[in-house]
Amino acid sequence: MLERFKKRSRGAGGLGAGENAFPARPTFAPWVVVYAFDGTSVTVRRYDVLTEDEPALEPGKVHWVRVIGVHDEEFVRAVARRFGLHPLLVDDILDTGHRPVMEEYEAIVFILLRLLGYDEADKRVLAEQVCLAAGDGFVLTFQEREANLWDALASRLEKGGGKLARRGREHLVHALVAAALDEYILTLGRLAEDIEELEQQVLSGAGGGETLTETYRLKREVLFLHRSLWPLREMLSRTRPDGQGETGEANAVASLLWNDIRQDVYQVLDAVETLREMLSEMVGLSMTKAELRMNAVGQYLTLVATIFLPLNFLVGFYGMNFDNLPFKSTDWGVYALTAFMVATVAGMALYFHRKQWIAGNGDDEE
Numbered sequence: 001m002l003e004r005f006k007k008r009s010r011g012a013g014g015l016g017a018g019e020n021a022f023p024a025r026p027t028f029a030p031w032v033v034v035y036a037f038d039g040t041s042v043t044v045r046r047y048d049v050l051t052e053d054e055p056a057l058e059p060g061k062v063h064w065v066r067v068i069g070v071h072d073e074e075f076v077r078a079v080a081r082r083f084g085l086h087p088l089l090v091d092d093i094l095d096t097g098h099r100p101v102m103e104e105y106e107a108i109v110f111i112l113l114r115l116l117g118y119d120e121a122d123k124r125v126l127a128e129q130v131c132l133a134a135g136d137g138f139v140l141t142f143q144e145r146e147a148n149l150w151d152a153l154a155s156r157l158e159k160g161g162g163k164l165a166r167r168g169r170e171h172l173v174h175a176l177v178a179a180a181l182d183e184y185i186l187t188l189g190r191l192a193e194d195i196e197e198l199e200q201q202v203l204s205g206a207g208g209g210e211t212l213t214e215t216y217r218l219k220r221e222v223l224f225l226h227r228s229l230w231p232l233r234e235m236l237s238r239t240r241p242d243g244q245g246e247t248g249e250a251n252a253v254a255s256l257l258w259n260d261i262r263q264d265v266y267q268v269l270d271a272v273e274t275l276r277e278m279l280s281e282m283v284g285l286s287m288t289k290a291e292l293r294m295n296a297v298g299q300y301l302t303l304v305a306t307i308f309l310p311l312n313f314l315v316g317f318y319g320m321n322f323d324n325l326p327f328k329s330t331d332w333g334v335y336a337l338t339a340f341m342v343a344t345v346a347g348m349a350l351y352f353h354r355k356q357w358i359a360g361n362g363d364d365e366e
Contacts, residue, residue: 028146030069032079035157036061039166042157050078062169063138066154070094070142083140084108085133093142096129100231109134111173114228115148115180118190125187125221127228132176139172149183150176174260181264184229188271191221195275195282202282205289212286219279226272232265303357307348311341 032047038061047055057063067079070093080090086105092098092112100113111132119126128148133140143150153175156164164175195218201211314337318325327333352358 027071028069030067030072030075033066033068033154035064035066035154037064037157037165038062042160042165044158050075050082052082055079055082057137061137062172064154064157064172065138065140066150067140067142068146070096070144076142079140083133083135083138085110085140089131089133093131096144098129100228100235102235107135109173111177113177113180113232115143115150116184116187116225116228117149118187120190123194123218123221125191125224127224130180132173134169134173137169139169139176141176149179153179177261178264181261181268184225184268185264188225188268188275191218191225192271192275194218195278199278199282202286202289212283212290215279215282215286219276219283222272222275222279226269226276229265229269229272233269299357303352307345310344310348314341 029048032050032055034045034047034055036043036045036058043058045055055063055065065079065083067076070076073094076093077090080087080093084106085108089103089105089108089110092101092110098112101110102112103110109132111134113130115128115130117126117128118124128144130144130148130150131142141150153164156162164171198211198214198218202215318328318337323329327336349358
């Protein structure tokens, strides 16, 4: 789990901009898919090998250039050079442990965020880093995996695009980011279902120590979700409706993020905070119930020791080596002592029961 939180520094070993110390692990040969549309037609082209002039852009059209696979550093840098991305942005793309950011470099708006999913079997949050670079007439995206939730948008464009193909670059960026946020909401919903199920187990006392372990595990998953979203909140808080913020984003993409996506981010963050509070309360409740169980065990042990205390006294008293102890020389003395000991145990048990100590609720009735 903590591996997802570790910040990997490119400064180790004296590396500068344009030199990547932590490339992603190769899993497949990367490729590029270009979706070119202008409201009347959509063309799709795939590039497995790039030349200096590829991917080619068509005049008057908006292009979604989808780079699938970021583990091949030379391939990523070739695409970046083709579209004029700053070397620092390329470093962020190759560093798959980067925190979400939104920046503007030389008229290119760069957005880095995480796509989230939820593994129902392992009950854990899955994350994939993706990057968007919006420039003049194109939206460039980078993704780690061969398939992700953007496949649905790509399928829409391949079938004609509908409204998405007619609305231009800004709406494409909006659709890409909104799809990521929609998946955040779905992930949050699945996580909430597991938390509610766990809450019922905690309240019923089922699961024992495993319940507490599962609570801590889900708490870490919610923390990861919070860490993935909080930078987006910071990013959007620096963006104004007119596109002018402290970082100087003056573009339609920033305006869309402010007007629509910001509210979704705030809504999801509020829900994440609610889940964090629920899990914290569940941890406290689990610890309290464990302490109550230990107290109950201690209470019963104390009752047993208290009951045997007068018996130990009587046995010790009559175990002394004296000839003139009461009833020692009589034939019925042992029976009288045994009956007295039984009556003592019964009387103490009845007293404890009336005080409701044996019932285990701890209420002391006078």
